[in-house]
Amino acid sequence: MPRRFSCIVLLVAATLLLVSPAVHSRQSRIAVLPMEDLSRGGNGLNYGVTQLVRDNLASRDLAVLGRDEVLAFMVKNRVRWLGHLGSRYIRRLHDDLGVDYALLGSVNQRRDTKPYVLGLTLQLIRTEDARLVWAHSVELCDADEIGLLGLAGSQDLQEMERLVVGKALQGLAADLRQYGGPLDIQEGVESVFLGPEIVRPGEEVSCRITLSLSASQLYNTTVSVFVDERIVEARYSSVDNSFQAVWNAAPADGHYPVQVAISRPGQLDKEVLVGGYQVDGLAPSLALQVKGQELNGVVVLRKKIDMIPLLKNPEPISRWRMSVRDEEGLVVMGDDGRAGLPGRFSWWGQAKSGALVPDGFYTIELEVWDRVGNKGAARQTIQVIRQEPEMQVALNEQDDKVVVHLNYAGQIPLDYWRLEIRDKEGGLISESSGTEAPEGLELALAAMPSGKISYHLYAQDMLGNRLLRQVDAMVPLAGEASDEGGDFLAEAVAEERSKVMARQVWTEDF
Amino acid sequence: MVGVTVLFLGGCTASRPYLQAYTAQVPVQACSVAVLPVVNQSDYDQGGTILHRLLLSALINERPWRLALEGDVRKIYRELHVRPWQQASPDQLRVLGSRLEVDLLIGGKIITMEEQIKGGKFNPRLKIELQVYDGADGTLLWSTYHSRKGTDYRKLMHFGLSNTISELGKKMLKEILILWKEEGLLACPE
Known part of the structure; x- marks a missing residue:
């Protein structure tokens, strides 16, 4: 081998030896994901801080993945959130883009008026094994910057952002490979x-x-x-x-x-x-508690009744249906719903049309279905009674007195009654009251004034149904001529102009 | 001078975290940890996420744990139909421990998180509770309650004050981790 040629070979070999470490230890490739801004609510983005972080890292010996590449990766993988990534996506960054590290972060606090506040957390994740290897949090407030002489820090928020990003990345080593120890790839x-x-x-x-x-x-x-x-x-x-x-x-x-x-x-x-x-194969165990006055063991509706459903073993309900059926089994009223069972149902005795249902017996049925469709039901029979107490008044002349007979044939016990007999000027001649219908009331005829008399009858049964009756008897008493003749009192009753006052009409509550 | 002394003493008398252990024996190995979404009972928007990230940061700076990624924890929460603001049930904790292959699960709850600003001065307040569960079976091992105000850290005049909720949270978490270490609760044999 010529001497000159061997020198060249040696030179090339030496150069390769010198260069090779640099070739093998290539720059770490890092992807900076957009920084989440928690001060802007869930999934807020802080582009400014993201760019500052990118610029800071780019000034180091790091290959920072381009912003467009990061965004394209997020779009391709449908990453619609910020601040965190699962290992599945982290590994894709490694496999698809050759990224060694991913830097995620969040602006925890940000106040853009005096006193300014900025809090930042950064997380460095090694992509090969999706391992969090480094994290740092920095918080800065205007008030922190007040010096000994009481002089406030001079920075605006942008300056504070630069300061915070610089402080956050200050502790990040130049060689990222020193973080995290040996690879620990979790397969599962x-x-x-x-x-x-x-x-x-x-x-x-x-x-x-x-x-x-x-x-x-x-x-x-x-x-x-x-x-x-x-x-x-x-x-x-x-x-x-x-x-x-x-x-x-x-x-x-x-x-x-x-x-x-x-x-x-x-x-x-x-x-x-x-x-x-x-x-779950069990039907929901349901009970229906009906609140109201009872008559012969049946709850009675006069104005409204309240029904409280009780699940004996509470469990989530997927849907419910409440129906009211009359004695023929026809649904007169109903309601249904999904999910939560109401704590209370109220029925005002109205049909679907809004009209009041007639008196009678009704069955209230509540059906519930649990999450898998097991059905539970509960029924209660109620009675609607709105009829006012029926009382008949009979006046009989006996010797020198007038006997007043009150006749009550209703099934519902009376709460009280009151009878007032008045002369034609409205003056009170006699008044009687009680809680049970009387056998007979005797009024001395001699004490009766001449002319016409009238009576007012008030009664209320134990359900609260009321009778208000004002009868202008126009009775020609003894000594006065009677057109009809005969038993003037009986005639008077026959001619009485009854005016039953509806409950809704204003009257003094007695 | 008296005022300065009082302020100084005030800074020294701040309360320590309160630790309640629920088991006599802590796991021998606590080398891998998953931080669960923090339940936020305060009105502070995103307070749970802030504390979660601060806790992750505090833990990784404590030692090189294998910390489960927040994204992985959230994904399992979604699969188990647990909302991030809900506490996971013992069954769900067992699944989380098994899926994430961690020794410990750390859950948290913010009881109070507020930042009062008066005359340009901040006074943050934070009351938190951290629960640590065994990753193997989801049992509650210990919990720690800690309550602090920004002024608790005052050293002299305005020096040492914690002016932001993040800074206060960071200091409190550091104190909690110190306590756990002192109690030997974070042992990881090399």
């Missing part, structure tokens, strides 16, 4: 879809498992599901590189944990608890 379950969460006995349950393994690693990998002392083999689907196991739920009610076993050739089996499901 990446995502799980287990459903439904709650089923009836025997219904189908499925579990789709995606592993954090490459396509080549998935080869010869078997996945089994352990549930209810059974082993269910999961089938591999090359469409989405997932494993799917399907089985029928156990016959007994209860919570069943689901465990996944991953077997790979040459590797220890891995068992991971991935979730659980609930078996």
Whole structure:
């Protein structure tokens, strides 16, 4: 070999030796993800701080991934959130873009009026094993910058942003490889879809498992599901590189944990608890408590009744239906809803049209369905009674007195009654009251004034139904000529002009 | 002088975190940790996320743990239908521990988080509770309650004051981690 040629070979070899470390230790490639701005609510973006971080890193010996590349990555992978990334996306940054580190961060606090505040947290994640290797938080407030002489810091918010970013990255080593120790690649379950969460006995349950393994690693990998002392083999689907196991739920009610076993050739089996499901075959146990006055053991509606549904074993309800049926079984009123069962129902005795339903017996039925469709129901019979107390007044002349007979034939006990007899000027001649209908009231005829008399009758039954009756008897008493002749009192009653006042009409409450 | 002394003493008498252990035996190994979304019971917007990120930062600066990524924790929460503002049930905690392959799960709750601004001066207040669960079975191992005001850290005049909720949170978390270390709760054999 000529001497000159060997010199050249030596020179080239020496150059290669000198250059090679630099070639092997290439610049770390880092992706700066957009900084989340928590001061702007969930998923706020702070572009200014992101750019400051990028500029700061670019000034170091780091290859910073272009902003457009980062955005394209986020769009391609449908990353619609900021401030955090799962290891699945972190690994894609490594595999797809050759990124060594991802820098994520959030502006925790930001106040753009005096006194300015800025808080920033940065996280550095090694992409190869998706490991958080470094993090730092810096907070700065105007008030922090007040010096000994009481002089306030002079910076505006932009200056503060530069200061905070500089302080946050100050502690970041020039060589990022010093962080995190040896690689620790976690291979396991990446995502799980287990459903439904709650089923009836025997219904189908499925579990789709995606592993954090490459396509080549998935080869010869078997996945089994352990549930209810059974082993269910999961089938591999090359469409989405997932494993799917399907089985029928156990016959007994209860919570069943689901465990996944991953077997790979040459590797220890891995068992991971991935979730659980609930078996529910029991109908909701329901009671309906109706609040109101009772008559012969049945709650009576006069104005309204309140119904309180009670779930004996409280559980979420998917839907409910309340219906009111008349004696023929026709639904006169109903309501339904989804999810939450109301704590109380009120019925004002109206039909769907808004009109009041006639007196009679009605059945209130409440049906509820739990999350898997088990149905529970409760019924209560109520009675609608709005009829006012029926009282007849009979006046009979006996010797020298007038006997007043009050006749009450109603089923509902009276709460009280009051009878007033007045002369034609409205002066009170007699008044009587009580809680039970009297056998007969005797009024001395001699004490009766000449001319016409009238009576006012008030009564209320125990349900609150009221009778207000004003009868202008226009009775020609003894000594005065009677056109009709005969028993003038009986005639008077026959001619009485009854004016039953409706309850809604204003009257003095008695 | 008296005023300065009082201020100085005020800075020294601030309360320590209160630790309640629920088991006599802590896990022998606590080398990997997952921080769960912090439940925010205060009116401070995004307070839970702020504390979560501060806690991650405090933990990684304590030692080189294997810390589960926030994104992974949130994904499992979604799969289990747990909202970030809800406390996970014991069954769900077991799943989280198994899926994330961690020794400990740290959950948190913000009881009070507020920043009062008077005359250009801040006075943040923070009351938090951290719960630590066994990653293997989801049992509650210990919990720590800590309450502080920004003025608790006053050293002299305005020096030492914590003016922001983030700074106050950071200091409080550091105190909590120191206490846990003192109690030997964060042991990871090399």
